[in-house]
Amino acid sequence: MTTTQQAPFVPTPRAEGPLLEVRDLHVEFHTRDGVIRAVNGVNYSVSAGETLAVLGESGSGKSVTAQAIMGILDMPPAKIPQGEILFQGQDMLKMSAEERRGLRGAKIAMIFQDALSSLNPVLTVGYQLGEMFRVHQGLGKKEAKAKAIELMDRVKIPAAAARVNDFPHQFSGGMRQRIMIAMALALEPDLIIADEPTTALDVTVQAQVMDLLAELQREYNMGLILITHDLGVVADVADKIAVMYAGRIVEQAPVHELYKRPAHPYTRGLLDSIPRLDQKGQELFAIQGLPPNLLKVPTGCAFNPRCPMAQDICRTDLPALVEVSEQDGGVLPGRRSACHFWKETIHG
Ligand SMILES: Nc1ncnc2c1ncn2[C@@H]1O[C@H](COP(=O)(O)OP(=O)(O)O)[C@@H](O)[C@H]1O
Ligand code: SF4
Ligand SMILES: [Mg+2]
Structure with a gap:
């Protein structure tokens, strides 16, 4: 100041x-x-x-x-x-x-x-x-x-x-x-x-x-x-959404894009946790585990202990928030994901 x-x-x-x-x-x-x-x-x-x-x-x-x-x-x-x-x-x-x-x-x-x-x-x-x-x-x-x-x-x-x-x-x-x-x-x-x-x-x-x-x-x-x-x-x-996890933005997208095709496993988990009228009575999928204690954030991707897609690299390397593109390489405006496997997530 x-x-x-x-x-x-x-x-x-x-x-x-x-x-x-x-x-x-x-x-x-x-x-x-x-x-x-x-x-x-x-x-x-x-x-x-x-x-x-x-x-x-x-x-x-x-x-x-x-x-x-x-x-x-x-x-x-x-x-x-x-x-x-x-x-x-x-x-x-x-x-x-x-x-x-x-x-x-x-x-x-x-x-x-x-x-x-x-x-x-x-x-x-x-x-x-x-x-x-x-x-x-x-x-x-x-x-x-x-x-x-x-x-x-x-x-x-x-x-x-x-x-x-x-x-x-x-x-x-x-x-x-x-x-x-x-x-x-x-x-x-x-x-x-x-x-x-x-x-x-x-x-x-x-x-x-x-x-x-x-x-x-x-x-x-x-x-x-x-x-x-x-x-x-x-x-x-x-209009648009920024998804935060452990102090970082892990996904950014125009709202309808994010609902249609999440590019981060955490977002996918959150989407799967929303109660849906057409699935009455079904048990809600909830992301397993809890967010980390910020004094002990996991190395690599902070979401790795809870992520169903985690691989070895997720436990060592912090994924950068990168632009997300179509399979043919065309950019998706306003879309970013911080996941080593965003391609598998969004196109999978
Ligand atoms: N006054 C404070 N002193 C110490 N830590 C704090 C304080 N306020 C927030 N924090 C830390 O910042 C984290 C993020 O808090 P917050 O932004 O309130 O989370 P939320 O996403 O639920 O709004 C908390 O989990 C806590 O560890
Ligand atoms: S980087 Fe790895 S642990 Fe993190 S969300 Fe992507 S797949 Fe899961
Ligand atoms: Mg709050």
């Missing part, structure tokens, strides 16, 4: 090019037991109006990457030894704390899994929504309240005007998550990062909240990073 004189953030206007670009990002935690490499050379990008889903089991580094983007990692224990996080072309890692604070909420907003712990239990939702406008836009109490009601309407909370003075616990889980979405939308940010936004909800409510998020994202033409461990929830809303 620089301590030089702070200039206000002036976004570089760019008609093309991604809104956000994460380049070779590394995040470490220095703990008493050793160094945990939670994010290990991650690259991804998202453009205006685009949804990137970041997928992976718990502990794969999805949230830590998001927290690095938001600038909300506690440093220490976290450290960012390497990488760039470009927002509208400017590296946020080189900005002052004040410049970054100016971006949070106004340009980049985040939605967390647990609305109940993100909202203040002793303040009405109207007050908390209105606060966004009072603090950031200097609106008076009355105007801020009107804006809060408008936002509650936008996220389809029934009888918004009547409920604006209710407290968080008076809403259902799904409605609370809508309030979180409203908070994130308040200042019309360019980018929203939603970290497991529906994980705590019932399946039917999950779908409604996800649809709402997708609808608003299109309407506002925002970039959306949707973090989830559940491949089932992203199929209809994401």
